[in-house]
Amino acid sequence: xxxxxxxxxxxxxxxxxxxxxxxxxxxxxxxxxxxxxxxxxxxxxxxxxxxxxxxxxxxxxxxxxxxxxxxxxxxxxxxxxxxxxxxxxxxxxxxxxxxxxxxxxxxxxxxxxxxxxxxxxxxxxxxxxxxxxxxxxxxxxxxxxxxxxxxxxxxxxxxxxxxxxxxxxxxxxxxxxxxxxxxxxxxxxxxxxxxxxxxxxxxxxxxxxxxxxxxxxxxxxxxxxxxxxxxxxxxxxxxxxxxxxxxxxxxxxxxxxxxxxxxxxxxxxxxxxxxxxxxxxxxxxxxxxxxxxxxxxxxxxxxxxxxxxxxxxxxxxxxxxxxxxxxxxxxxxxxxxxxxxxxxxxxxxxxxxxxxxxxxxxxxxxxxxxxxxxxxxxxxxxxxxxxxxxxxxxxxxxxxxxxxxxxxxxxxxxxxxxxxxxxxxxxxxxxxxxxxxxxxxxxxxxxxxxxxxxxxxxxxxxxxxxxxxxxxxxxxx
Numbered sequence: 001x002x003x004x005x006x007x008x009x010x011x012x013x014x015x016x017x018x019x020x021x022x023x024x025x026x027x028x029x030x031x032x033x034x035x036x037x038x039x040x041x042x043x044x045x046x047x048x049x050x051x052x053x054x055x056x057x058x059x060x061x062x063x064x065x066x067x068x069x070x071x072x073x074x075x076x077x078x079x080x081x082x083x084x085x086x087x088x089x090x091x092x093x094x095x096x097x098x099x100x101x102x103x104x105x106x107x108x109x110x111x112x113x114x115x116x117x118x119x120x121x122x123x124x125x126x127x128x129x130x131x132x133x134x135x136x137x138x139x140x141x142x143x144x145x146x147x148x149x150x151x152x153x154x155x156x157x158x159x160x161x162x163x164x165x166x167x168x169x170x171x172x173x174x175x176x177x178x179x180x181x182x183x184x185x186x187x188x189x190x191x192x193x194x195x196x197x198x199x200x201x202x203x204x205x206x207x208x209x210x211x212x213x214x215x216x217x218x219x220x221x222x223x224x225x226x227x228x229x230x231x232x233x234x235x236x237x238x239x240x241x242x243x244x245x246x247x248x249x250x251x252x253x254x255x256x257x258x259x260x261x262x263x264x265x266x267x268x269x270x271x272x273x274x275x276x277x278x279x280x281x282x283x284x285x286x287x288x289x290x291x292x293x294x295x296x297x298x299x300x301x302x303x304x305x306x307x308x309x310x311x312x313x314x315x316x317x318x319x320x321x322x323x324x325x326x327x328x329x330x331x332x333x334x335x336x337x338x339x340x341x342x343x344x345x346x347x348x349x350x351x352x353x354x355x356x357x358x359x360x361x362x363x364x365x366x367x368x369x370x371x372x373x374x375x376x377x378x379x380x381x382x383x384x385x386x387x388x389x390x391x392x393x394x395x396x397x398x399x400x401x402x403x404x405x406x407x408x409x410x411x412x413x414x415x416x417x418x419x420x421x422x423x424x425x426x427x428x429x430x431x432x433x434x435x436x437x438x439x440x441x442x443x444x445x446x447x448x449x450x451x452x453x454x455x456x457x458x459x460x461x462x463x464x465x466x467x468x469x470x471x472x473x474x475x476x477x
Contacts, residue, residue: 030058030075035068042155044068045398050076053400064148064399065123115170115418116189117154118182118199118209119147123174146406147201150224152399153410154198161418168418175200179208190214196221196417203227210234221417223409226279232452238432239456240413242378243449244279247355250460250477251376252286255322255352259292265316266290267323270297271336277328279354284326298335308342315347323349328356337367350374358463368465380461381408381441382473391440412439443475 033044041064045052056062058075068074122141151172162168171192175182182205189197190213200206201224210220210231219236222228226241242250258264268288276284287293296311315321321343325336333353340349351368355377367373382388391411395403403411416439420432432446432455445459462476 030077033074033076035070035072035074037070039068041066041068041074042398044074044076048076051397051400056400065121112167113169113196113418114192114194115158115168115414116192116194116197116199117151117170117172118175118185118189118197118205119151119172119201120144120176121147121151121174122176146224146404149404149406150410150413152395153403153407153412154414155410156395156398157411157414158418161415166418175205177202177205179205182208183212186212194218198223198414198417201225203230206231206237207234210237219417221413223413224406228449228454228456232449232454235453237454238417238446239449239454240378241456242458242460243456244282245450246447246456246458247279247376247378247460248282248286250458251283251352252290254376254462254476255287255324256290258320258322259290263319265314265319265321266293267311267314267321268293268295269311269323269325269336269339270295271325271327271332272298272300276326280326280328283324283354287324287326298339304338304342307339311339312343312346315343315349317347320348320350322352324352326354328354330360333357333360337371340371341367344370348372352376355379365465369467369469371465372467373465375463375465376476377461377463378457378459379405379409379442380463380473381405382471384471387440408441412442415439416442416444438475445477 033048035044041052041055041062044050045055052064054077055074056064058077120143122144158168158170171194173185173189175185182200186209193215196219197209198221200209200222203225206220206222206228207230210216213220213236217236219238220234221238221240222231223240226239226243226247228237228239228243231237255264255266259266266287268284288295294314296314299307299310323340325333327333327336337351340351343349349371351371351373353373353375355375357368357373357375358377358380388408391408392402395401395407416437436443436445436459438444443459443461444457446455447458448454449456458477460476462474464472464474466472
């Protein structure tokens, strides 16, 4: 009982959708909704059709993490209530109606799957107290926003699978950072005996989780980081992000193919990185090992025009020139762009870059198009696609804001692995090896990690800001 009281379960939709009970007070701006057992802000939103953002607007002091108490009063906009009869049983809104779920993802409804979601929401840091309920002002910490977005995408996927006939139960644990909160939850998690665990997001937590699972075969989906040196040995771990070394090798393999199939010219622009990230270092090692590569070293003592003049003899006018800059530092990249822009009118130049470049805001994105920039990334969302348009509409109805790339990634992660849980026996996630499938926004290709027993997703997108001013998104492998 003490464990149960101590746990903070964010969302646990296992109950039947309750009847709606409104106290009609016509002279008030709002109507009052009486909270039933196990109800949350999300479940109230789904059963009434009121956006989460509207519920929060009507209830100062509420956040998406507010824990509701049995019998508590929640205010809803009166206009919504007036359209609904009293004391009726409603069905959940189908969040993905109109968005196609790949047939391979729809599970056999005869099975059952229990999913544990373990993410750092830092609810205790926001002032959460079970005894206070929703009576105090709380704000989701900024460091939790990305995990909340991933979770909300996953929540829609799990509900979508349930609406497709799957018998899915899921429980969410807030485990913060470090292992202290996780340690408190281990007994409850082991008793839950989940068929699959999504999370944690920190390597230290993932290792502790694997070491303390009663069932060592329980699949652990490690979703948001490529840092995995201490968990690569665990055969039940599936790394959703490709490792830095594997990404570097895939990039080098693609460039070798461009040289051999198209006669392309490969130039490494050395900008004198003061401190390279591990990914930048791995890419440099892989690319500079290509025999055909030529190198130009940026000279900080002269201007961009002079650097461009010295670099041009390394370029060829008859073929595409792939120019590689290995940095995840926005300021360093800004030194390289002017040199390449001065070369582009005489030569066909394609700039090859790293995943983080997608997030750079201080650079003029038009320069990416002018340089035919190609970025290799394990996660990308095309905001103009029909799938994204449909998903955004449903997501906004649920949560009141436009979904981020992380929300889309959360959706595909839970959809893919939630569906997979019905297709293989417990402890046989090694059968994922060699699987290559595409989700709504993601692509999956699972291979063993180097020097370990875990699997990693090797699938990559090649996103090109084309010189035709069109965005081209292709599978890279």
